[in-house]
Amino acid sequence: MTQRSTDKIKNRYNRISGVYDSMDKMIKDSWRKDLLKNVTGNVLEVGIGTGANLPFYPPDIHLTGIDFSPGMLNKARMKADTLELPYQISLVEMNAQEMDFPDNTFDYVVATCVFCSVPDPVKGLQEISRVCKPEGEIIMLEHMRSENAVVGKMMDIVNPVTVNTWGANINRRTLENINKAGLSIEEKEDLVFTIFRKLKIKPDK
Numbered sequence: 001m002t003q004r005s006t007d008k009i010k011n012r013y014n015r016i017s018g019v020y021d022s023m024d025k026m027i028k029d030s031w032r033k034d035l036l037k038n039v040t041g042n043v044l045e046v047g048i049g050t051g052a053n054l055p056f057y058p059p060d061i062h063l064t065g066i067d068f069s070p071g072m073l074n075k076a077r078m079k080a081d082t083l084e085l086p087y088q089i090s091l092v093e094m095n096a097q098e099m100d101f102p103d104n105t106f107d108y109v110v111a112t113c114v115f116c117s118v119p120d121p122v123k124g125l126q127e128i129s130r131v132c133k134p135e136g137e138i139i140m141l142e143h144m145r146s147e148n149a150v151v152g153k154m155m156d157i158v159n160p161v162t163v164n165t166w167g168a169n170i171n172r173r174t175l176e177n178i179n180k181a182g183l184s185i186e187e188k189e190d191l192v193f194t195i196f197r198k199l200k201i202k203p204d205k
């Protein structure tokens with residue numbers, strides 16, 4: 001994946017950061033709360049965006065949130081300043097495909113609606129596995145290409161429109177990408193048919 005295609009997606013998110021919160025209603029708050037309720041210790045959220053998950057983390061964690069879009073990250077900073085968060089937080093501009101953290105740093109790695117837009121998803125998945133402790137967990141809420149042949153084909157047709165306006169692919173084969181990255185899926189729950197899923201993944205150690 002070239003630097004140019006990474007910059008293209010980053011710029012799309014910068015462009016929509018001001019209106020992102022009013023446009024994005026894909027993930028229910030109850031799904032976010034349920035995903036995050038048991039996280040503890042040193043937690044990494046990749047592609048934190050405007051900080052939609054911030055109200056749902058339990059107390060006493062240390063959260064590091066990264067995003068490659070300064071525009072989205074500024075919105076997350078503003079949210080963190082207005083909410084009285086019962087945990088420590090650091091927000092850092094960083095590419096999930098090439099993170100600065102040492103191996104085996106985090107107890108939990110969180111991603112919600114991120115691997116639809118990470119330009120090189122397999123590289124990004126390998127990186128989150130690298131920085132997750134061997135006994136740690138990777139948890140996700142992700143939309144992906146439908147397993148229904150007709151719906152999947154329609155998603156392929158519409159995909160260029162969503163990538164070019166928003167930056168997100170609607171036809172990512174995320175389960176295949178997880179396998180290609182060498183990770184194993186421990187739990188998979190279908191929240192909206194086969195299109196939107198909650199996943200629990202073991203790092204590749």
Ligand SMILES: C[S@@+](CC[C@H](N)C(=O)[O-])C[C@H]1O[C@@H](n2cnc3c(N)ncnc32)[C@H](O)[C@@H]1O
Nearest residue numbers: 013047048049052067068069072095096112118
């Ligand atoms: C659809 S938004 C989701 C934001 C947030 N996770 C949520 O649940 O609302 C995807 C986010 O992932 C970020 N992102 C995509 N690829 C990335 C990468 N390679 N490194 C860091 N952030 C990335 C985008 O900038 C954007 O903020």
